Amino acid sequence: MTMREMVDQLNKWAYEYYVLDAPTVADTQYDALYDQLSAMEKSTGVVLEDSPTKRVGGEPLKVFLPHKHIKRLYSLDKVQSFNELEEWINKVISVVGPTVFTVELKYDGLTINCTYSNGKFLGASTRGNGIEGEDVTAQVLTVKSVPLSIDFDGFAEIQGEGIMRLSALEAYNRKHPDEPLKNARNAAAGAIRNLDPAVTAERNLDVVFYSTGYTEGMTVGSQTELVQFLKNNRFKTNFVFEEASDFPSVKAVIEKIAEQRGSYDFLIDGVVIKVNDYATRELLGYTDKFPKWAVAYKFDAEQVMTRLEEVRWQVGRTGKLTPIGVLSPVDLCGATISRATLNNMGDIRRKKLKVNADVFIRRSNDVIPEVLGLAQDYSDSMEIEKPDRCPSCGSKLVERGANLYCPDSLHCLTQIVGRIDHYCTKSACNIEGLSEKTVRAMVEKLNVSSPADLYDLTAEDLSRLDGFKDKKISNVLKSIEASKSVSLAGLIYALGIDNIGTVTARDLARTFRSLENLKKADVATLSAIDQIGDVVAQGIVDYFADKENLMALDKLAAHGINPVYSENVNTGGVFSGKKVVLTGSLKKYTRSEAGKIIESLGGQLSSSVTSTVNLVVAGEAAGSKLDKARQLGIEVIDEDTFISLISK
Ligand SMILES: [Zn+2]
Structure with a gap:
C-alpha cells in the first residue's frame, strides 16, 4: 500500500465510524494500519496534508491567534x-x-x-x-x-x-x-x-x-x-x-x-x-x-444528565402523592440541583425511569426541576415500585388517572398541615410567622384541623408552643386577625383547590365577584373563562360539591371571612382602564411581579398585541410583540419609564 492509499483507507474508516456511525472494520484493524502509516511517516519524513496522524493535536499553544472570516457569521x-x-x-x-x-x-x-x-x-x-x-x-x-x-x-x-x-x-x-x-x-x-x-x-x-x-x-x-x-x-x-x-x-x-x-x-x-x-x-x-x-x-429550559439515586413519595395538601427524585447533585442553570419531580406513577412508567440509572433533568424558569427521561440504565438499576400506603398516615392509596392519592383528607396529618400552610402563604391569606413546623405543632398540640380553626386560637393556646413568647404571640394573633380582610382572589387561592394558582384565582374573582356565585358555577360556565380547561373547571365544581369544604367555608364566613370582589381599589391607578402588554425582560422585576404591579394599579394584562391594547411595556430583547405594537401605533414605554410611572 502506498502512503496515499493508507491515508485514504484510514480516513474512509474514520468517516464510517465517526460520521456515519457504521464502522466496517474492528478497531484493531484500524490501529494496525494507523501504526504502519506512522512508522512510514517517521522513516520517510513525509506527512500528507490529510493524514489522520495530524489529529493527535501537537503542542499546547501560547495564545489564540485572531482569524478573520471571509463572510460574516450571523447569529440568529x-x-x-x-x-x-x-x-x-x-x-x-x-x-x-x-x-x-x-x-x-x-x-x-x-x-x-x-x-x-x-x-x-x-x-x-x-x-x-x-x-x-x-x-x-x-x-x-x-x-x-x-x-x-x-x-x-x-x-x-x-x-x-x-x-x-x-x-x-x-x-x-x-x-x-x-x-x-x-x-x-x-x-x-x-x-x-x-x-x-x-x-x-x-x-x-x-x-x-x-x-x-x-x-x-x-x-x-x-x-x-x-x-x-x-x-x-x-x-x-x-x-x-x-x-x-x-x-x-x-x-x-x-x-x-x-x-x-x-x-x-x-x-x-x-x-x-x-x-x-x-x-x-x-x-x-x-x-x-x-x-x-x-x-x-x-426551548425555555436547559437539560443535564445525572444519577437518580432514590425516589421519595411526598403527600401534598390535596392528598396527591408526588414522587420526588433524589439526584446526584448537578449544576443546572447556575444552581446545584439534587431533587427533581417525577410527576406521577404514569409518567414514571411512560418514561421507563429507574433508580440507580442516569436521567435527564431540566428546569424551566421558576418551576421545580423535572426528570425528563431515562438516559441510560445499568445492570444494578431498579424498577420504581408503586407505593401501596400513604407515607404520612398509612391509608391505602387510591388511583385517579395517572396519580395516586391518600383518600383520608380529614385525618392525614401531612395533608392537613399542607392545607393550613398553603392558606397562610403570602399570595393567599398572608399570615406571617407560621413556619410549616409551627403549623404541624398547632395541628398536633392545639387541635387545629382546618384554616378556620386558626381564628379560634387564643394567646394561651399559642403560649403552649415552643418558642412562643409574648411578642411573637401578639404578632401572630395580629397577623391572623389581619388576614380576615383578605381579597376574594386571595381567599380563592388560599382554599387550595386543585390546579388553581394565583392568576386563575384572580380571573375567578373578577368573573364571579363572590364565593356564593363561584359555588353555583357549573363546568360549562367555568370553562368558558380564558385559560380554564375542563379539568380545572371540574376540580372547582368538585371542590364546592364536597360537604366538608362547604362546612369549612361556613366556618370562615362565621369568622367574618367572606370577601366580595371590589374594583374600587384600582380606579385611581395609573394604568386604570388600560389594556397592557408586557414583553421582553425587565431588569428590576420578573414578568409576574410587573404584572401584579400593573393589575394593582388598575391595568388589565393581555398576552398578545392587538388593536385594543393601549400600552406596551418593552424590556430588553423585546421581539415581535414590540414590532407589532409599533406597526399598530400603540404607545410603547421602556423599563425606566415604567418605573417612573409606578413610583408616582
Ligand atoms: Zn395520608
Missing part, C-alpha cells in the same frame, strides 16, 4: 413562543408568498468555522463576534468527525457546531471520576477554547455542520441542496432535517423534537427554522444583526 434572531414563531412565519409569507421552511435542531455547543482549499482542511476558528474569531485549528483537528479532505476543491468556509455527545461526556467522567465534567455544552466550548489540543482530543468532540459562508464557484440553491452537498463531502450533518410550508406543520415538527429531545445523545437548546430557497432569502435580506430568513425557536 430568537423567538420564545409559538405565538412569536407564528407571527414570524406569517410575516415571511406575507413578504415572499408561499414558501418552504426547513426545521433543524439547534445544537448547544460552540460555533466553528472550518476552511477548506483544494479539497483539504485548512483551518478552523471560533465564531467570535461574527467578523473575527480565534484560530482553533489545532483543537478542531482532533475532532475525528471533521473531514480532513473533501471532494469539493474550491475555497470554502463551512460552519458547524462543536458539541460533546452525552455518551462521550459519560465515558469521560467514568475515566475522570475525581474531576467530572458537569455539562456537555461547557465541556465542548471549554475543550475547543483550550490552548492544549491534547485536552480537546480527550473530550472526543463532534462537529455537526449546517451552513456555508463563502464557497468558491459552488451553486446550491437551497438548504436542502446544501445539506446534500455537506453529506456528499462527508460532513456530519443535522440529526433532524425537515421541510414544512406553514406554521402548523413547523409546529408539529417542533413538538415531535421536544418530545424526543430526552432521548438524544446530545444537548439542543432549540430548533432553527430557515427559508429553504436561497433566492427567496435574498428577497428577505438582513437586519444589521440577523438574517430575516431564519429564526431560532429556543
